[in-house]
Amino acid sequence: MKTRYTYGGDEHIYVEMDDEMSLDAFFKSLSMSNAVRDAGIDGVTEICPANASFQVKFDPDVISPDQMMERIRNLEHKAEDADKRLKTRIIEIPVYYQDPWTHETLMRFRERHQDPDGTDLDYAARINGYDSAEAFIEAHHAQPWFVSMVGFVAGLPFLYQLVARDKQLQVPKYLRPRTDTPKQTVGYGGCFSCIYSVRGAGGYQMFGITPMTIFDPTQQVSYLRDFMVFFKPGDIVKWKPIDRAEYDRILTEVEAGTYAPRIAEVDFDLDAFNADMTGTNAKLMEALNDA
Amino acid sequence: MTLKILSPGLSTSIQDLGRPGYFHLGIPIGGAMDRFALRCANMLVGNPEGAAGFEVVFMGPEIEFMQDALVAVTGADLPPKVDGDPQPIWTAFPVKKGQTLSFDFLKSGARAYIAISGGIDTPPALGSRSTYPIGALGGIEGRAIQAGDMIPVGDADAIEPGYSVPESLRRGPGTPAELRVLPGLYWHRLTEKAQQGFFADDWSVAPEADRMGYRFKGGSPLEFVDREQPFGAGADPSNIVDGCYSYGSIQVPGGLEPIVLHRDAVSGGGYFTLGAIISADMDLIGQLQPHTPVKFRQVDMDQALTARRARKDRLRQIRTHLG
Numbered sequence: 001m002k003t004r005y006t007y008g009g010d011e012h013i014y015v016e017m018d019d020e021m022s023l024d025a026f027f028k029s030l031s032m033s034n035a036v037r038d039a040g041i042d043g044v045t046e047i048c049p050a051n052a053s054f055q056v057k058f059d060p061d062v063i064s065p066d067q068m069m070e071r072i073r074n075l076e077h078k079a080e081d082a083d084k085r086l087k088t089r090i091i092e093i094p095v096y097y098q099d100p101w102t103h104e105t106l107m108r109f110r111e112r113h114q115d116p117d118g119t120d121l122d123y124a125a126r127i128n129g130y131d132s133a134e135a136f137i138e139a140h141h142a143q144p145w146f147v148s149m150v151g152f153v154a155g156l157p158f159l160y161q162l163v164a165r166d167k168q169l170q171v172p173k174y175l176r177p178r179t180d181t182p183k184q185t186v187g188y189g190g191c192f193s194c195i196y197s198v199r200g201a202g203g204y205q206m207f208g209i210t211p212m213t214i215f216d217p218t219q220q221v222s223y224l225r226d227f228m229v230f231f232k233p234g235d236i237v238k239w240k241p242i243d244r245a246e247y248d249r250i251l252t253e254v255e256a257g258t259y260a261p262r263i264a265e266v267d268f269d270l271d272a273f274n275a276d277m278t279g280t281n282a283k284l285m286e287a288l289n290d291a
Numbered sequence: 292m293t294l295k296i297l298s299p300g301l302s303t304s305i306q307d308l309g310r311p312g313y314f315h316l317g318i319p320i321g322g323a324m325d326r327f328a329l330r331c332a333n334m335l336v337g338n339p340e341g342a343a344g345f346e347v348v349f350m351g352p353e354i355e356f357m358q359d360a361l362v363a364v365t366g367a368d369l370p371p372k373v374d375g376d377p378q379p380i381w382t383a384f385p386v387k388k389g390q391t392l393s394f395d396f397l398k399s400g401a402r403a404y405i406a407i408s409g410g411i412d413t414p415p416a417l418g419s420r421s422t423y424p425i426g427a428l429g430g431i432e433g434r435a436i437q438a439g440d441m442i443p444v445g446d447a448d449a450i451e452p453g454y455s456v457p458e459s460l461r462r463g464p465g466t467p468a469e470l471r472v473l474p475g476l477y478w479h480r481l482t483e484k485a486q487q488g489f490f491a492d493d494w495s496v497a498p499e500a501d502r503m504g505y506r507f508k509g510g511s512p513l514e515f516v517d518r519e520q521p522f523g524a525g526a527d528p529s530n531i532v533d534g535c536y537s538y539g540s541i542q543v544p545g546g547l548e549p550i551v552l553h554r555d556a557v558s559g560g561g562y563f564t565l566g567a568i569i570s571a572d573m574d575l576i577g578q579l580q581p582h583t584p585v586k587f588r589q590v591d592m593d594q595a596l597t598a599r600r601a602r603k604d605r606l607r608q609i610r611t612h613l614g
Contacts, residue, residue: 019521152558
């Protein structure tokens with residue numbers, strides 16, 4: 001891993017921990033962006049952590065770009081020395097895979113896809129060496145995921161699976177982006193899963209849909225009354241496959257304001273994870289049993 | 292005070308200076324694309340410079356005033372009229388109770404800003420009245436204004452009409468429009484030939500140009516330095532592991548058509564960016580019509596900061612001029 005520092009115009013500093021994705025790069029980016037936040041540098045207006053990089057927006061009338069660059073560079077050692085431990089939460093997100101709404105949408109935009117004759121899941125299963133869409137779906141939800149970035153549009157989480165690199169699922173984006181994606185579609189592009197927080201354009205493959213609202217500007221949804229965005233970087237997600245009946249039931253509960261997501265507080269230790277991935281994941285998922 | 296929208300124009304939205312602080316959650320700063328013009332319009336009618344006004348794109352609305360107010364229109368040359376009588380731009384003029392503000396055809400520029408004494412007083416969302424339709428935040432229910440909307444306006448201090456921003460202090464893009472760029476971010480992904488070509492080529496504004504981003508066409512495709520794509524980046528040489536985007540950053544999907552992200556930017560994604568438009572020139576982009584010829588000019592950080600100071604100085608001169 002080689003850290004790269006650069007300017008984005010005269011108001012941003014962009015720090016890339018690594019040009020490839022890894023949990024190590026994500027952890028270093030998160031802890032260094034936290035160190036920048038904790039340093040409380042005058043003139044910093046926004047700190048945005050991403051998958052393997054982060055960005056600081058600042059006011060060059062308050063602090064000069066080269067001074068800001070120096071302050072940030074000086075914090076790199078803190079990220080290196082930091083405990084690779086995170087107090088976070090694991091959340092169970094229900095997913096209705098192969099649902100009728102994303103199916104209708106993917107058929108509508110078929111000419112923009114690598115495989116115009118199949119579905120997004122059939123294609124993803126085939127190029128990842130799975131015999132069936134069902135086997136691929138199993139690989140998608142069996143092990144948990146890290147929210148490595150929130151963004152693109154309001155409250156959209158990017159997720160990276162907690163498995164070894166050779167087990168990572170990889171799927172290209174659509175050849176040309178769609179102009180429509182159903183709200184709360186569970187998507188996939190590169191090595192990242194996502195949940196489309198709002199309806200709109202998108203280039204990720206579509207695997208299913210969650211009945212759980214994750215962005216609510218009106219803050220009517222019971223679990224979004226404190227803040228309109230559900231996810232934050234560092235959250236851990238376990239997908240739970242559900243059928244149409246359960247989808248309908250949860251949707252009704254969300255709309256009635258009675259749905260409570262299953263959430264448990266957990267500690268994540270990167271070294272422990274690297275030493276025993278399935279064991280660490282099993283413990284994380286067990287925490288949900290008490291939730 | 293209330294304004295009644297008789298017709299909304301093409302796409303008129305309520306904007307102020309935006310909502311900083313939520314980009315890490317994908318909610319952009321938003322606000323007026325041409326902040327210089329909004330600030331001037333507000334100064335002319337005696338408002339705080341960050342008060343909310345209307346951002347009008349290409350075609351003006353028709354607005355009936357329920358009370359007397361002072362109005363100023365800045366930015367694009369979109370000639371205002373009061374009950375059909377022409378009014379000057381970049382100048383405060385009175386509108387009486389019962390009168391209607393309307394507009395003639397656009398003469399130049401792309402976005403006009405309407406400030407009303409007292410400022411638009413819709414409920415703020417996350418600290419701003421700016422309209423962000425994707426997130427359904429700000430403005431009226433998070434959308435552009437519609438016929439029949441009743442828009443609340445705050446109480447105004449008594450200010451005389453007739454104040455004007457002198458022509459020498461107004462600011463808009465020239466022809467071809469010159470946009471200054473600080474190379475950076477993933478600039479190293481381009482070959483030297485592509486780096487030079489980007490600045491040498493003649494570009495023009497593509498039809499896909501809005502508050503999220505402005506697309507440009509007409510230049511040569513950009514070539515990338517050969518590499519094996521890093522894990523997680525995607526197969527195309529213009530792909531990176533999804534990262535944050537800077538405001539003003541220039542992405543070139545597939546190396547073909549540059550897109551400059553503007554006030555309603557997506558906060559991140561998987562395309563390389565070659566650098567960013569300097570902060571002093573962001574206002575100018577909001578005034579570019581489709582098909583406008585554009586040159587990108589390379590600058591260094593010192594030049595970017597000098598240009599930033601020049602823009603601030605101009606605003607200071609206008610403040611002094613208006614007393």
